[in-house]
Amino acid sequence: MSDPEIAALRAKLAARPRSADYRQRRRDIDARGLAYALAPDVGAEPVSAAGMRAEWTTTPNDARDAALMYLHGGGYVIGSLDSHRHLVAEAGRACGIAALALDYRLAPEHPFPAAVDDALAGYRFLLARGIAPRRIALAGDSAGGGLVVAAMVAIRDAGLPQPGCGWCISPWVDMEASGETMTSKAAADPTVQRAGILEMARLYLNGADPRSPLAAPIHAELTGLAPLMIQVGACETLLDDALRLARVAGATDVRVDLQIWPEMIHVWHLFHPELKAGRRAIKAGAAFVRAMLG
Numbered sequence: 001m002s003d004p005e006i007a008a009l010r011a012k013l014a015a016r017p018r019s020a021d022y023r024q025r026r027r028d029i030d031a032r033g034l035a036y037a038l039a040p041d042v043g044a045e046p047v048s049a050a051g052m053r054a055e056w057t058t059t060p061n062d063a064r065d066a067a068l069m070y071l072h073g074g075g076y077v078i079g080s081l082d083s084h085r086h087l088v089a090e091a092g093r094a095c096g097i098a099a100l101a102l103d104y105r106l107a108p109e110h111p112f113p114a115a116v117d118d119a120l121a122g123y124r125f126l127l128a129r130g131i132a133p134r135r136i137a138l139a140g141d142s143a144g145g146g147l148v149v150a151a152m153v154a155i156r157d158a159g160l161p162q163p164g165c166g167w168c169i170s171p172w173v174d175m176e177a178s179g180e181t182m183t184s185k186a187a188a189d190p191t192v193q194r195a196g197i198l199e200m201a202r203l204y205l206n207g208a209d210p211r212s213p214l215a216a217p218i219h220a221e222l223t224g225l226a227p228l229m230i231q232v233g234a235c236e237t238l239l240d241d242a243l244r245l246a247r248v249a250g251a252t253d254v255r256v257d258l259q260i261w262p263e264m265i266h267v268w269h270l271f272h273p274e275l276k277a278g279r280r281a282i283k284a285g286a287a288f289v290r291a292m293l294g
Contacts, residue, residue, distance in 0.1 A: 005275050006263050013190045013265075022108075022203070026078045033083035036273050042089045050121035053103035055081045057089040066097040066135035066293055067126050069119075069163075071151070073142030073267055075172070075200030076107050076115055084141075087270050090279075091139060094286030097293070100126065104147075111206035115143075116214045119151035120158065133161040137289045141267045142192075142238075143200075145171030145230075149217040149245065152225045162226040165292035167285045169231050170238055170267045171245055173218040175201040175210035179240025188235040191266045197237075218244055227255035229288040231281055233264030257288055 019025050038044065038057075045056040068091060072084040081103050092099030104118035119138075126136055140148045145168035152166055177197045186193060205215060213220035218241065228249055232242035239260070246258040261268070264277060269285075272278030 003263050003277060006265065006268070006277065009271055009275060010190055010265070022077050026080070029074060029078050030080055030082040033086060036086035038086060038089055042093075044085065044089070047100075049100065049102060049125040052118055052121060053081065054122065055085070055101045055103070056098055057085065057092055057101065058098045059089070059093040061096065062092060062098045063096055064098055065131065066137075067131050068092050068095050068097050068099040068137050068139055068289065069122055069126060070099055070101045071104065071119055071138070071140030071144035071147045072101065073140065073144045073170070073172075074106075075197070076112070076143045076204040077200050078106070079144075084270070086273065087141070087282075090272060091269075091282055091286065094282050095137065095289045096286075097137075107204040108206065112204050112208050112212070112215050115147055116150050116154050119147055120154045123151065123155055123160070123163070127160070134164045135293055136163040137165050137167060137293060138163050139167035139169070139285070139289070140171075141169035141269065143172050145169050146173040146217055149173065149220070149222070149225070149228070150214045153217060153220050153222065154214060156224050162224070164294075165227045165229065165289060166225070167229045167231075167289055168242070168245070169269055169285070170233065170236060171230060171242055172197070172238055173216060173241045173245050175205060175216040177201070179238070179244065181240040182237045185235060185237045185239055189237040189266060192237045194237070218248060221252070222249045222254055223252040225249065225252075225254045227257070227292055229257045229259070229285055231259045231261065231285055233266060233268055234260055234262050235264060236266050238266065259284060
Protein backbone atom coordinates (compact mmCIF):
# COMPACT_ATOMS: atom_id res chain seq x y z
CA MET A 1 0.00 0.00 0.00
CA SER A 2 1.32 3.41 -0.94
CA ASP A 3 2.33 5.69 1.93
CA PRO A 4 0.29 8.92 1.67
CA GLU A 5 2.83 10.82 3.77
CA ILE A 6 5.69 10.12 1.37
CA ALA A 7 3.46 11.15 -1.53
CA ALA A 8 2.75 14.48 0.18
CA LEU A 9 6.44 14.96 0.93
CA ARG A 10 7.35 14.29 -2.70
CA ALA A 11 4.94 17.03 -3.78
CA LYS A 12 6.48 19.42 -1.26
CA LEU A 13 9.99 18.68 -2.46
CA ALA A 14 9.00 19.07 -6.10
CA ALA A 15 7.71 22.58 -5.37
CA ARG A 16 10.92 23.76 -3.74
CA PRO A 17 13.23 26.07 -5.67
CA ARG A 18 16.73 24.63 -6.06
CA SER A 19 19.63 27.03 -6.53
CA ALA A 20 22.68 26.14 -8.61
CA ASP A 21 24.82 28.23 -6.24
CA TYR A 22 26.14 26.11 -3.36
CA ARG A 23 26.26 29.20 -1.11
CA GLN A 24 22.53 29.74 -1.53
CA ARG A 25 21.93 26.04 -1.04
CA ARG A 26 23.75 26.26 2.29
CA ARG A 27 21.35 28.97 3.40
CA ASP A 28 18.37 27.00 2.13
CA ILE A 29 19.20 23.71 3.86
CA ASP A 30 19.87 25.49 7.13
CA ALA A 31 16.57 27.38 6.96
CA ARG A 32 14.67 24.17 6.27
CA GLY A 33 16.32 22.41 9.18
CA LEU A 34 15.61 25.29 11.55
CA ALA A 35 11.95 25.22 10.53
CA TYR A 36 11.63 21.97 12.50
CA ALA A 37 11.43 22.93 16.16
CA LEU A 38 13.20 20.84 18.77
CA ALA A 39 11.13 19.05 21.37
CA PRO A 40 10.92 21.03 24.64
CA ASP A 41 13.02 18.48 26.55
CA VAL A 42 16.02 18.67 24.19
CA GLY A 43 19.08 20.46 25.46
CA ALA A 44 21.59 21.91 22.98
CA GLU A 45 25.08 22.92 24.13
CA PRO A 46 27.74 24.39 21.83
CA VAL A 47 31.21 22.99 22.37
CA SER A 48 34.65 23.20 20.78
CA ALA A 49 35.82 19.71 19.79
CA ALA A 50 39.53 19.82 18.98
CA GLY A 51 39.04 23.40 17.83
CA MET A 52 36.03 22.50 15.67
CA ARG A 53 32.51 23.83 16.17
CA ALA A 54 30.31 21.08 17.55
CA GLU A 55 27.15 20.68 19.56
CA TRP A 56 25.86 18.29 22.20
CA THR A 57 22.16 17.52 22.12
CA THR A 58 20.68 15.64 25.04
CA THR A 59 17.35 14.45 26.40
CA PRO A 60 16.61 13.71 30.07
CA ASN A 61 17.13 9.94 30.04
CA ASP A 62 20.34 9.88 27.99
CA ALA A 63 23.28 7.89 29.30
CA ARG A 64 26.28 10.19 29.69
CA ASP A 65 28.96 7.49 29.53
CA ALA A 66 28.29 6.99 25.81
CA ALA A 67 28.00 9.17 22.71
CA LEU A 68 26.55 9.23 19.23
CA MET A 69 28.98 11.19 17.03
CA TYR A 70 26.92 12.53 14.12
CA LEU A 71 28.27 13.59 10.71
CA HIS A 72 25.72 15.53 8.67
CA GLY A 73 25.04 15.10 4.98
CA GLY A 74 25.18 17.63 2.17
CA GLY A 75 27.71 16.34 -0.31
CA TYR A 76 30.64 17.68 1.74
CA VAL A 77 29.61 21.12 0.43
CA ILE A 78 26.42 22.10 2.28
CA GLY A 79 24.82 21.20 5.62
CA SER A 80 25.60 22.27 9.18
CA LEU A 81 24.59 21.94 12.80
CA ASP A 82 21.45 23.95 11.97
CA SER A 83 20.34 21.78 9.07
CA HIS A 84 20.46 18.53 11.03
CA ARG A 85 19.90 19.45 14.67
CA HIS A 86 16.33 18.11 14.71
CA LEU A 87 17.51 14.76 13.34
CA VAL A 88 20.56 14.50 15.59
CA ALA A 89 18.51 15.22 18.70
CA GLU A 90 15.94 12.52 17.96
CA ALA A 91 18.60 10.01 16.89
CA GLY A 92 20.34 10.54 20.22
CA ARG A 93 17.07 10.21 22.12
CA ALA A 94 16.22 6.97 20.34
CA CYS A 95 19.71 5.61 21.09
CA GLY A 96 19.40 6.70 24.72
CA ILE A 97 22.74 8.55 24.64
CA ALA A 98 24.04 12.09 24.22
CA ALA A 99 24.70 13.11 20.62
CA LEU A 100 27.69 15.15 19.45
CA ALA A 101 27.21 16.76 16.03
CA LEU A 102 30.37 17.95 14.28
CA ASP A 103 30.41 21.08 12.12
CA TYR A 104 33.25 19.63 10.04
CA ARG A 105 34.89 21.79 7.38
CA LEU A 106 33.21 21.96 3.98
CA ALA A 107 34.42 22.14 0.40
CA PRO A 108 35.30 23.96 -1.76
CA GLU A 109 36.95 26.10 0.94
CA HIS A 110 38.29 22.99 2.67
CA PRO A 111 38.50 20.07 0.22
CA PHE A 112 39.29 16.41 0.85
CA PRO A 113 40.64 15.17 3.24
CA ALA A 114 39.54 17.97 5.62
CA ALA A 115 36.24 16.27 6.50
CA VAL A 116 37.97 12.98 7.30
CA ASP A 117 40.58 14.76 9.42
CA ASP A 118 37.83 16.52 11.35
CA ALA A 119 35.88 13.30 11.92
CA LEU A 120 39.01 11.64 13.29
CA ALA A 121 39.64 14.66 15.52
CA GLY A 122 36.07 14.46 16.80
CA TYR A 123 36.57 10.82 17.72
CA ARG A 124 39.80 11.63 19.54
CA PHE A 125 37.90 14.37 21.41
CA LEU A 126 35.39 11.82 22.70
CA LEU A 127 38.14 9.42 23.74
CA ALA A 128 39.92 12.24 25.58
CA ARG A 129 36.72 12.86 27.55
CA GLY A 130 37.01 9.34 28.89
CA ILE A 131 34.27 7.71 26.82
CA ALA A 132 35.17 4.11 26.07
CA PRO A 133 35.44 3.32 22.34
CA ARG A 134 32.88 0.51 22.66
CA ARG A 135 30.42 3.12 23.98
CA ILE A 136 30.77 5.41 20.95
CA ALA A 137 28.63 5.07 17.83
CA LEU A 138 29.33 6.97 14.61
CA ALA A 139 26.32 7.99 12.55
CA GLY A 140 25.73 10.09 9.46
CA ASP A 141 23.60 10.57 6.39
CA SER A 142 24.43 10.82 2.67
CA ALA A 143 27.98 12.21 2.49
CA GLY A 144 28.02 11.90 6.26
CA GLY A 145 27.13 8.22 5.89
CA GLY A 146 30.15 7.72 3.66
CA LEU A 147 32.22 9.77 6.10
CA VAL A 148 31.25 7.37 8.89
CA VAL A 149 32.98 4.56 6.99
CA ALA A 150 35.96 6.73 5.99
CA ALA A 151 36.36 7.83 9.62
CA MET A 152 36.29 4.22 10.81
CA VAL A 153 39.03 3.39 8.30
CA ALA A 154 41.05 6.42 9.45
CA ILE A 155 40.53 5.39 13.09
CA ARG A 156 41.83 1.90 12.34
CA ASP A 157 44.79 3.20 10.36
CA ALA A 158 45.69 5.61 13.18
CA GLY A 159 46.00 2.63 15.52
CA LEU A 160 42.98 3.63 17.59
CA PRO A 161 40.33 1.18 18.78
CA GLN A 162 37.17 0.99 16.71
CA PRO A 163 33.94 2.55 17.95
CA GLY A 164 31.09 0.29 18.97
CA CYS A 165 29.41 0.58 15.57
CA GLY A 166 28.60 2.78 12.58
CA TRP A 167 25.11 3.81 11.40
CA CYS A 168 25.02 4.86 7.73
CA ILE A 169 21.86 6.53 6.41
CA SER A 170 21.60 6.70 2.60
CA PRO A 171 25.41 6.63 2.36
CA TRP A 172 27.30 8.20 -0.54
CA VAL A 173 30.47 6.16 -1.05
CA ASP A 174 31.20 6.44 -4.80
CA MET A 175 32.65 9.71 -6.09
CA GLU A 176 32.16 8.59 -9.70
CA ALA A 177 28.38 8.05 -9.50
CA SER A 178 28.85 4.73 -11.27
CA GLY A 179 26.06 2.76 -9.61
CA GLU A 180 23.38 1.27 -11.86
CA THR A 181 20.63 2.92 -9.80
CA MET A 182 21.99 6.36 -10.69
CA THR A 183 20.12 5.75 -13.93
CA SER A 184 17.42 3.24 -13.06
CA LYS A 185 16.15 5.26 -10.05
CA ALA A 186 16.66 8.73 -11.53
CA ALA A 187 12.96 9.28 -12.21
CA ALA A 188 12.00 8.07 -8.73
CA ASP A 189 14.49 10.14 -6.72
CA PRO A 190 13.33 13.75 -6.12
CA THR A 191 16.59 15.06 -4.69
CA VAL A 192 19.79 13.27 -5.84
CA GLN A 193 20.87 13.06 -9.47
CA ARG A 194 24.14 12.16 -11.18
CA ALA A 195 24.99 15.69 -12.35
CA GLY A 196 24.63 17.12 -8.86
CA ILE A 197 26.62 14.27 -7.29
CA LEU A 198 29.47 14.72 -9.75
CA GLU A 199 29.56 18.48 -9.17
CA MET A 200 29.81 18.02 -5.40
CA ALA A 201 32.47 15.36 -5.91
CA ARG A 202 34.44 17.81 -8.06
CA LEU A 203 34.28 20.50 -5.38
CA TYR A 204 35.20 18.07 -2.62
CA LEU A 205 38.03 16.24 -4.39
CA ASN A 206 39.70 19.36 -5.79
CA GLY A 207 41.70 17.19 -8.20
CA ALA A 208 42.22 14.20 -5.89
CA ASP A 209 41.69 10.68 -7.22
CA PRO A 210 37.93 9.91 -7.11
CA ARG A 211 38.84 6.39 -5.99
CA SER A 212 40.86 7.56 -2.98
CA PRO A 213 39.73 5.15 -0.25
CA LEU A 214 39.01 7.86 2.31
CA ALA A 215 36.96 9.84 -0.21
CA ALA A 216 35.15 6.88 -1.76
CA PRO A 217 35.18 4.12 0.87
CA ILE A 218 33.64 1.70 -1.63
CA HIS A 219 37.31 1.36 -2.69
CA ALA A 220 38.72 1.07 0.84
CA GLU A 221 40.03 -2.02 2.60
CA LEU A 222 37.40 -2.45 5.34
CA THR A 223 38.87 -5.34 7.30
CA GLY A 224 38.58 -4.86 11.04
CA LEU A 225 35.83 -2.25 11.02
CA ALA A 226 33.13 -2.27 13.68
CA PRO A 227 29.60 -3.48 12.78
CA LEU A 228 27.63 -1.34 10.34
CA MET A 229 23.94 -0.55 10.02
CA ILE A 230 23.09 0.66 6.50
CA GLN A 231 19.66 2.13 5.79
CA VAL A 232 18.59 3.19 2.29
CA GLY A 233 15.36 3.99 0.50
CA ALA A 234 14.14 1.87 -2.39
CA CYS A 235 13.62 5.03 -4.47
CA GLU A 236 17.16 6.39 -4.15
CA THR A 237 19.69 6.85 -6.91
CA LEU A 238 22.21 6.01 -4.17
CA LEU A 239 20.60 2.62 -3.56
CA ASP A 240 23.46 0.93 -5.38
CA ASP A 241 26.01 2.76 -3.20
CA ALA A 242 24.43 1.17 -0.14
CA LEU A 243 24.24 -2.27 -1.73
CA ARG A 244 27.86 -2.19 -2.84
CA LEU A 245 29.03 -0.91 0.53
CA ALA A 246 27.23 -3.78 2.25
CA ARG A 247 28.81 -6.27 -0.15
CA VAL A 248 32.35 -4.90 0.17
CA ALA A 249 32.14 -4.67 3.96
CA GLY A 250 30.51 -8.06 4.35
CA ALA A 251 33.15 -9.69 2.15
CA THR A 252 35.81 -8.63 4.68
CA ASP A 253 33.88 -10.16 7.59
CA VAL A 254 32.45 -6.86 8.84
CA ARG A 255 29.01 -7.41 10.34
CA VAL A 256 26.46 -5.55 8.20
CA ASP A 257 22.78 -5.01 8.84
CA LEU A 258 21.25 -3.69 5.60
CA GLN A 259 17.74 -2.23 5.49
CA ILE A 260 16.02 -1.20 2.25
CA TRP A 261 12.88 0.79 3.00
CA PRO A 262 10.05 0.60 0.42
CA GLU A 263 8.97 3.89 -1.18
CA MET A 264 11.48 5.93 0.81
CA ILE A 265 13.62 8.70 -0.62
CA HIS A 266 17.08 10.04 0.21
CA VAL A 267 17.58 10.53 3.98
CA TRP A 268 13.87 10.31 4.75
CA HIS A 269 14.83 10.45 8.43
CA LEU A 270 15.28 14.22 8.04
CA PHE A 271 11.54 14.56 7.55
CA HIS A 272 10.56 12.66 10.69
CA PRO A 273 8.35 15.47 12.04
CA GLU A 274 5.98 14.86 9.10
CA LEU A 275 6.84 11.30 8.11
CA LYS A 276 6.05 8.32 10.34
CA ALA A 277 8.43 6.16 8.29
CA GLY A 278 11.21 8.59 9.21
CA ARG A 279 10.48 8.09 12.90
CA ARG A 280 10.35 4.32 12.47
CA ALA A 281 13.68 4.33 10.63
CA ILE A 282 15.33 6.36 13.41
CA LYS A 283 14.05 3.85 15.96
CA ALA A 284 15.29 0.92 13.87
CA GLY A 285 18.77 2.41 13.50
CA ALA A 286 18.86 3.28 17.18
CA ALA A 287 17.89 -0.28 18.14
CA PHE A 288 21.02 -1.47 16.30
CA VAL A 289 23.16 1.12 18.10
CA ARG A 290 21.79 0.14 21.51
CA ALA A 291 22.45 -3.52 20.81
CA MET A 292 26.02 -2.88 19.65
CA LEU A 293 26.91 -0.56 22.56
CA GLY A 294 25.57 -3.07 25.03
